[in-house]
Amino acid sequence: MSASKNRRVVLAARPRGLPKPSDFRIEEAPIPQPQDGEVLLGVRYLSLDPYMRGRMDDRKSYAAPTALGQEMEGGTVATVLESRHPDFRPGETVLSYSGWQSHAVAKADELRKLDPKDAPVTTALGVLGMPGFTAYVGLGNIGKPKPGETVVVAAASGPVGSAVGQIAKIRGAWAVGIAGGKAKCDFVVDALGFDACLDHSAGDFPAQLAKACPRGIDVYFENVGGAVWDAVFPLLNDFARIPVCGLIAQYNADGDFPGPDRLPVVMRQVLSKRFQIQGFIQFDYEEQRPDFYRDMAQWIREGRVKYREDILEGLEQAPEGLIGLLQGRNFGKLIVRVAKD
Incomplete structure (x- = not known):
């Protein structure tokens, strides 16, 4: 494909269950031209995140679905190529929401400047971006861990879960992670400093979780649902x-969920044990972004928060990357390098 064209990955079909490569289409389009107050961007990095699966379905949600033939949505790090706004100059690096494409036009008020001297620019898509902010506001406003309490988080090696556990440790809590496979669990304990991490695929996973949480569970940061929730629930x-941040085990469900209706049991325990279960979207707490940027940057400088990135090469890798993410194949924050630095 020509470098003089805008390369895009568009939604070609609504998936049934786990997305397939044929649900996406790679195509060329003219490079868009900025108008007054806009800038032309060259996308360098694209974030892949679980919420993208929901955008592929034509159903009511907190955000509109991606239209067929439209480029997939996503956060990006980009370089300003042309500017028609006085606050931006060619060559500057910005955080944008340009989606799965090589070029995009954006309004100036939709962008945030990034300084590569402050931190690697890819962190604006991970630990210093939406996933880190999700962990920060969800744990801080709903979880509210106290010193000595037990915090459990699923998908603990991912960008949200890894931040949740590390922030819990900073708050003085006992942090237990749940991840898929020994390598991820070892990383969560040895590199991130969790007190324990359990492989959800182990045959005796519920018993291992109970042993790792001898005082029960005070905060459960829900990223997964499914069998993990079943093991956590009796320990609350x-x-x-x-x-409730995500339910990735259910995103690819097609039709009715199998098994008995658990709602009566759950609701009885919600009442008798006085649980607080609250879903949230990170932009519900937009006013807390300055606090997040300040605190997370400091924790990273002090070595109290660490992170891992999983980078794929080339925009054409995005469809398989998202499919793999929904199956747990990534290890750390999943990013696509769209263009060389």
Whole structure:
């Protein structure tokens, strides 16, 4: 494909269950031209995140679905190529929401400047971006861990879960992670400093979780749902707080969920144990972004928060990358390098 064209990955079909490569299409389009107050961007890095699966379905949600033939949505790090706004100059690096494409036009008020001297620019898509902010506000406003309490988080090696556990440790809590496979669990404990991490695929996973949480669970940061929730639920203490961030085990469900109706049991325990279960979207707490940028940058400088990135090469890798993400194949924050630095 020609470098003089805008390369795009568009939604070609609504998936049924796990997306397939044929649900996406790579195409060329003219490079868009900025108008007054806009800038032309060259996308360098694209973030892949679980919420993108929901955008592929034509159903009511907190955000509109991606239209067929439209480029997939996503956060990006980009370089200003042309500017028609006095606050931006060619060559500057910005955080944008340009989606799965090589070039995009954006309004100036939709961009945030990034200084590569402050931190690697890819962190604006991970630990210093939406995933880190999600962990920060969900744990801080809903989980509210106290010193000595037990915090459990699923998908603990991912960008949200890894930040949740490390922030919990900073707050003085006992942090237990749940991840898929020994390598991820070892990383969560040895590199990130969690007190324990359990492989959800182990045959005796519920028993291992109970052993790792001898005082029960005070905060469960929900990223997964499914069998992980089934193991966590009996261990929840009175007044447990449950920030519901994601349900990745259910995103590819097609039709009715199997098994018995658990709702009566769950609701009885919500009442008798006085659980607080609250779903949230990170932009509900937009006013807390300055606090997040300040605190997270400091924790990274002090070595109290660490992160891992999983970078794929080339925009054409994005479809398989998202499919793999939904199956847990990534290890750390998944990013696509769209163009060389």
